[in-house]
Amino acid sequence: MDTRPAFPARWFPLLLAAPQMLIVFLFFLWPAVKAIAWSFYLVRPFGNGSRFVGLDNYLRILTDDGFYASLRATLVFTAGSTLLAVTLALALAACLELDVRAKRLLRSIFIWPYAVAGVVVGIVLKVLINPVTGLLAFLNHLWPGLWAPHLAGQQAMLVLIAAFAWTQVPLNFILFSAALQRIPADLTGAAAIDGAGPWRRFMDIQLPMIAPALLLAGVLNVIEAFTHGFGLVDALTQGGPGRSTAILAYQIYSDGFIGLDLSGSSALSVILMLFIVALTVLQLRFFRQGAGRW
């Protein structure tokens, strides 16, 4: 790379890079610095004086069971939807590698959910899960109060996990399909000649060879759940019932924009930032691609 020929201009490259750098500064770095700064103060919404409190905001958050409720919600939501999305996508991708027909059509069908925004899924689901007029209303005819996602936190969370997994399967499916197709055909062919059936081939050859793709999908799903889960939660549950679905990204929005608590919201932002940093470093260390995080 050092011996690479380059153009000699000095200031031209800086000029070229300037627009992107400017935007990164104005809309990424400056706000991040602000969030970190605000998290050490008690900020008055209208300005006119703020009070420095050091780590108090963090201490308060870390001793607040509301925070742990949000954290628990975030982890359950993330783990649940990721596991579900990875498993489902893996099953579909693996089956599509077998001797089945209409592969092109099936592929299109399995990736179309990528087009649907989380918030749209949430809105549609709100109608579908209505305890009186929705799809599962018959459960309440069998046993009154059986299906009550507006009251039972676990049911609301189940709905969220299923919905979010639905939106993540296309991404995983694409990654897994590509990974499966990269496996040299002679490997699987040789195994088949040796008498290994499809299941054996899957367990012994395909699965181990696509393990990196599984890991990548997992990391990407987790990052998506941490961040884009917001739309789904805002449309469907608004963090309820009883804060059982108030994932961190939603809580940050709620504290900042509804509660007008700039300090608390900023401290939560910094905590979420740390999670994302850890995950992104993990992602980039092991996989040198952006893959879906544009």
Place this chain on the structure above:
Amino acid sequence: MALLLVLAVPHAQSASFEFWSSHSGPMAQAVRQLCAGFNAAQKQHQVRCVTPGSYEQTMQKTIAAYRAAQQPALVEIYDVGTLDMMLSGAIVPVHQLMAAHGYHVDWQDYLPAIRSYYTDAKGQFDSLPFNVSTAVLYLNTSRLQQAGINTLPATWSELEQAARQLRAAGQTCPLVSDFNPWILLEQVSTIEGAPLADQDNGHRSLATHYLFDQGLHLRFMQQVQRWHQQHLLVEAAATRTGRHTLAFTTGECAMLLDSTSAWHAVARSGLPGLAVLPLPVHAGSARHNSVPGGASLWVMKGFDDQVYAAVAAFIAYLQQPQNQRLLVRQTGYLPVTRQVAAQIMDDAGHYPASVVAGIHSLDANAGQPGVGPRLGFFPQLRLAWTEQVQTALAGQQDMASALAKARRRGDALLQRFRLTYAPADSPAPQR
């Protein structure tokens, strides 16, 4: 009248300004009408009426705008934002503005409940009460009669009895509510003179603590939980439409706890028999006034005198009795002055029934006006209350622990609020 307005004010240059409000539906129409009316009535000043979004959105857009020195001259902020606005250092008190521009406003004529909610320690208004609502009980009288109930409930035990009879007569949803803390926590407590917090519900000082996990509110919520378990009280999410007002207007539920501003929907429902009453009290309790909800208008700093003259003229226009009556008639919001309230009561047939009930509710006076909450980070307290009550209703904890948890969180919020604004102390109303 408008002519008198112009003559009363020393001639100033014309100016225009922005007025931000947050409504849709009939209220938005009424606001548009008022703005257009003001612009048409005189050629000197112009108001531009803008709707940035919901109450919360308008609040944070105002904050962002103020920080960027792009605030509107006049903005409508909801009731729970009152303390934040008072302490912001970003406003011009409205009584000061009107006095500075030569208007003589009879501030004492405002209803006592409204005065006690909005005035500062010296009894002066920082903001102009604009659209005021309160909580009332809507009743489907034909269903009540079918169930053999002939007297309308005035106490909670009578309401419970009515609900039982309705249920026995086959009504699956006797009473519906969206479990809104504004009604169940704030209104119910204030009507019976039980403060939510000490220091006069936060009016006297910022060093205040919540009290609602004991006493009246705890007993009331335990009662509510019992009603919920016995299916006398149904939550909105468990109805066909998912909305409490609609559950009532479609006839699914026979009784409704809601705001006076739900009148527009209720009136269009075509229900055969309709009654509106102030909220019930516990038997034997004296009835105090309820809490005025809604929003008030705030004048923002940072403009020159000409703009303020225009704003003052607009405010004077809004305060005119016929314009107050217009607002009331079209939207079901309540009048803010005694003069207009009396005019409406004299002509009650031409006004929504909810308004009459609302005026009764706001005017009840057991000697001392009931004091509404003036507390910091109140939206977050409401959220905390809702979270805990939901877990109690779902059977995961009892109501006492739920309220205790909400109180602890509320106290932490209050303390943080106080620290944020120290050394300022809360302005309190005049007795």
Place this chain on the structure above:
Amino acid sequence: MVERHPRMTALAYCILGLGVVLALGPLYLILCSASVSSQQWISQGMPLMPGTALPDNLREVAQRIDLWRYLFNSLLVAALVVTGKLLLSSVTAFAVTYFQPRCRGVILVLLFSALLLPLEVRIVPTYAAASDLFEPLRSLLQALGLSGQHAVPSISLINTYAGLSLPLVASATGTFLFLQFYRTIPPELVEAARIDGTGPWRFYVDILLPLSKTNFAALGSIVFINTWKDYMWPLVITSHDQMRTITLALASFLPVESGQMPQWNLLMAAALVAIVIPAVFVVAAQRWFVKGIVGTEK
């Protein structure tokens, strides 16, 4: 495949069938709900069979809300963001690869840090930044004790197309993608250009751009879909109805005032409108889209 395993294949078809039901089921339900009349909803609840009222419902939705405006906003913002991202990413990568500027390391580190900060973690201060664009300059002047702060204009991007698109236009992964790609360009091309006396900009426009077409298509299609789906940023940056995107408008379709009856059939019809364009795009542009996700190396 070499041999036949009928049971495995049958199982595979079952799984795939389940996948089809899960993938298309919601779409089917939306279609059913969007094609019945309000009366049918009220009397029979959620429909499981499609009806005939879809055109009527769509017409009514278009009457109630400014559908065309929202679609236009979504398209415009998506186009702006795609163009902006493609341009900025490729140009920055070009600058870093072919010039060896001294602050190359700084640029890369700054870009990397941008990757670590998704919008959700900086939503409140980013909103503040967009409402007062030159605030950093003013703060800098203030911190340095210089006067002239008041001369700095206060520009707000709230409720503007710039506000909707500009903050989304910087892309670290896009830049890294092009960095990797430019590394695969044979150095002889650059040598030849220098010998010919071609300037760097000409090199970029005439040689690099055509070679990057595949990357543009791949990156562009993903960015298009993701921008269309974006909810949180449009939610905070717009308050005027006419600036809303279709995704955002759908969320606010249900009336806020408690008095109005929610018409689920209309809501579902509006949802259909919100998803038809990206859905068609995903299926039609599959090739590029998949390429963008999988990455163009290997």
